[in-house]
Amino acid sequence: MFTRRGDSGETDNTRGQRVSKASMLIDIEGTVxxxxxxxxxxxxxxxxxxxxxxxxxxxxxIFTLGEHVLTESHGRTLSEADVTWLEERVxxxxxxxxxxxxxxxxxxxKESAAVHxxxxxxxxxxxxxxLYAHEKKQPEVVMKYANRVSSLLFMLALASNRRLGIEExxxxxxxxxxx
Numbered sequence: 422m423f424t425r426r427g428d429s430g431e432t433d434n435t436r437g438q439r440v441s442k443a444s445m446l447i448d449i450e451g452t453v454x455x456x457x458x459x460x461x462x463x464x465x466x467x468x469x470x471x472x473x474x475x476x477x478x479x480x481x482x483i484f485t486l487g488e489h490v491l492t493e494s495h496g497r498t499l500s501e502a503d504v505t506w507l508e509e510r511v512x513x514x515x516x517x518x519x520x521x522x523x524x525x526x527x528x529x530x531k532e533s534a535a536v537h538x539x540x541x542x543x544x545x546x547x548x549x550x551x552l553y554a555h556e557k558k559q560p561e562v563v564m565k566y567a568n569r570v571s572s573l574l575f576m577l578a579l580a581s582n583r584r585l586g587i588e589e590x591x592x593x594x595x596x597x598x599x600x
Contacts, residue, residue, distance in 0.1 A: 453487035514576035540574035
């Protein structure tokens with residue numbers, strides 16, 4: 422579908438106003454969309470119902486995060502319970518994974534690699550939100566959620582490889598550094 426209304430480099434924001442496609446909010450909106458696309462890809466690659474359910478919940482919450490930011494909290498919003506859920510799920514996978522050695526080189530399996538891509542996009546979304554918060558203060562719950570979601574995605578990537586019996590590749594530290 423096309424309307425030709427965006428040919429001049431402008432688009433409608435969530436409030437129906439014409440804004441530049443180069444605006445920070447449009448960048449955030451696009452990154453939310455990109456992250457949700459990669460979460461959908463990771464869900465399709467995943468073999469495990471618990472991970473698929475977690476990815477599905479994250480996907481829905483990322484849309485909510487986007488609405489929370491783009492409508493200035495006038496639409497659906499995240500809650501502290503959403504942040505707590507992320508923390509609880511991180512702890513579940515952390516127990517499954519055991520000792521984590523840094524720095525993990527993303528990959529090992531398509532299941533893990535897809536989640537790692539989503540993780541890196543979630544980190545970019547967080548950076549954009551931090552940058553935007555300098556312009557317009559953001560609710561604390563949005564910033565917490567954005568920070569925690571990448572932690573859960575990291576755990577999902579590691580747990581995927583573990584469940585497949587694939588050992589993580591670790592980027593070697595320089596001699597004398599601790600992991």
